[in-house]
Amino acid sequence: MTTYYSEEHEWITVEGETATLGITQHAADQLGEIVFCEQKEVGDTFDKAEEIGVIESVKAASEIYAPLDGEVIEANPALEENPGALNESPEGEAWIYKIKLTDAAQLEDLMDLDGYKAFIG
Amino acid sequence: MMTDAPKRTPLYDLHVELGGKMVDFAGWEMPVQYPMGIMGEHKQCREKAGLFDVSHMGQVILKGDDIAAKLETIAPSAFTTLKEGKARYTFFTNDAGGIMDDLIVSNAGDHFFVVVNASMRHQDIPHMAKHLDGVEVIEIFDRALVAVQGPVAEAVVGDLCPAARDMKFMETIVADIMGVECRLSRLGYTGEDGYEISIPEDKAVEITRALLAHEDCAPAGLGARDSLRLEAGLCLYGNDIDNDTTPVEAALTWAMQKRRREEGGFPGAARIQKELAEGAARKLVGIKPTGRAPARQGVEVQSPEGETIGMITSGGFGPTVGGPVAMGYVATEQATPGQAVNLIIRGKAQPAEIVALPFVTQNYKR
Numbered sequence: 001m002t003t004y005y006s007e008e009h010e011w012i013t014v015e016g017e018t019a020t021l022g023i024t025q026h027a028a029d030q031l032g033e034i035v036f037c038e039q040k041e042v043g044d045t046f047d048k049a050e051e052i053g054v055i056e057s058v059k060a061a062s063e064i065y066a067p068l069d070g071e072v073i074e075a076n077p078a079l080e081e082n083p084g085a086l087n088e089s090p091e092g093e094a095w096i097y098k099i100k101l102t103d104a105a106q107l108e109d110l111m112d113l114d115g116y117k118a119f120i121g
Numbered sequence: 122m123m124t125d126a127p128k129r130t131p132l133y134d135l136h137v138e139l140g141g142k143m144v145d146f147a148g149w150e151m152p153v154q155y156p157m158g159i160m161g162e163h164k165q166c167r168e169k170a171g172l173f174d175v176s177h178m179g180q181v182i183l184k185g186d187d188i189a190a191k192l193e194t195i196a197p198s199a200f201t202t203l204k205e206g207k208a209r210y211t212f213f214t215n216d217a218g219g220i221m222d223d224l225i226v227s228n229a230g231d232h233f234f235v236v237v238n239a240s241m242r243h244q245d246i247p248h249m250a251k252h253l254d255g256v257e258v259i260e261i262f263d264r265a266l267v268a269v270q271g272p273v274a275e276a277v278v279g280d281l282c283p284a285a286r287d288m289k290f291m292e293t294i295v296a297d298i299m300g301v302e303c304r305l306s307r308l309g310y311t312g313e314d315g316y317e318i319s320i321p322e323d324k325a326v327e328i329t330r331a332l333l334a335h336e337d338c339a340p341a342g343l344g345a346r347d348s349l350r351l352e353a354g355l356c357l358y359g360n361d362i363d364n365d366t367t368p369v370e371a372a373l374t375w376a377m378q379k380r381r382r383e384e385g386g387f388p389g390a391a392r393i394q395k396e397l398a399e400g401a402a403r404k405l406v407g408i409k410p411t412g413r414a415p416a417r418q419g420v421e422v423q424s425p426e427g428e429t430i431g432m433i434t435s436g437g438f439g440p441t442v443g444g445p446v447a448m449g450y451v452a453t454e455q456a457t458p459g460q461a462v463n464l465i466i467r468g469k470a471q472p473a474e475i476v477a478l479p480f481v482t483q484n485y486k487r
Contacts, residue, residue: 032154032158033158033160035413036413038467056414056415058159058160058440059153059344
């Protein structure tokens with residue numbers, strides 16, 4: 001089980017061919033208090049850099065961009081009722097998607113934790 | 122003007138010290154929020170008291186003869202009947218009946234005191250100087266303006282200034298706070314009871330600190346100010362009202378007293394009086410999204426049949442309401458509370474309902 005990070009401030013934890021995806025604590029802190037999360041549906045496929053959701057805070061709307069190609073196999077249902085969980089636990093219970101990876105080689109373009117920490121400074 | 126470096130109010134250093142996140146707003150470096158966060162500051166203001174720096178707004182003194190009558194030639198409210206010590210919400214209209222800016226006018230006895238929007242100071246000062254013949258228009262640069270808003274505002278301000286307790290909504294007085302002469306007006310932009318206090322700049326930090334020393338008073342930024350006024354159904358100039366919207370469309374005819382509606386004599390009277398008699402084609406209404414997705418400025422409003430009937434002018438999350446709230450213009454025949462509409466958010470139709478404004482009950486000291 002390895003966790004990777006994107007420059008769009010997402011984390012992705014890979015277990016075999018599936019992975020769990022969410023936003024980092026840093027991203028959640030920058031967004032401010034989150035009041036809404038729009039998710040794609042199970043079965044939707046997406047390409048790297050494609051918009052795969054929107055997070056709205058009290059301040060503004062921000063898009064979530066796919067860090068790699070994949071297919072949604074589960075969208076966290078808890079976020080509809082409690083989007084504020086994205087502020088509380090964005091790297092834990094407030095994960096956004098479970099996905100199937102289409103091109104595992106793309107993981108090489110992502111950062112590890114040390115790389116991400118250096119990236120956000 | 123727009124290329125100038127952002128200006129700072131007398132409270133800038135205090136905002137930074139309090140952890141304010143500073144942003145550029147209408148050419149001013151202002152706090153959008155403090156560490157408490159927009160949601161917390163919003164609730165603080167609804168439940169206790171929030172303190173806002175509104176020193177970026179234009180404070181203006183008008184001196185001369187017949188100011189009230191002259192003001193009536195550029196704004197459609199009644200000023201000749203505005204008693205000393207009273208404040209009134211009004212707006213400047215243009216020849217087409219649109220709104221050039223909204224403002225507060227107070228009768229201060231030997232002069233009139235006017236507060237205009239920060240973003241429109243550059244327009245309003247010359248506008249008044251040009252049209253108020255023989256009136257001296259003095260823009261004040263050496264006073265801060267601090268708003269204390271919320272159900273506990275009377276206690277917060279009253280502790281430092283007992284005279285504040287006896288004031289009613291839309292009254293204005295000059296009173297001593299910590300040995301300094303301040304102007305207090307019992308009004309605001311949150312839907313709550315509260316005051317706006319005009320303070321000489323060299324005492325602004327000291328008095329603001331004293332107000333914040335009250336256990337129920339905390340600083341609040343522009344973010345909470347916007348969500349509070351939106352829930353209270355109060356228009357934001359540039360969003361909900363502008364040169365292309367009339368007072369009838371904007372549902373602001375309450376600010377035009379009967380004599381002014383009947384007599385006219387203000388810019389754009391022909392159109393405004395026609396709309397008063399016959400109604401306007403569109404109307405500013407509250408719009409409540411049924412789901413959780415906020416509908417922001419610029420979102421299209423459609424009828425259930427898919428026809429475009431209007432647009433959102435202000436929208437976001439209402440912390441007190443606990444969900445999204447919005448305001449916008451809708452074709453008058455579809456603007457009845459209860460009317461179902463669709464909001465086109467990111468290409469998808471989201472259900473919503475036309476509702477009466479405000480979203481929260483206004484809590485003024487009548």
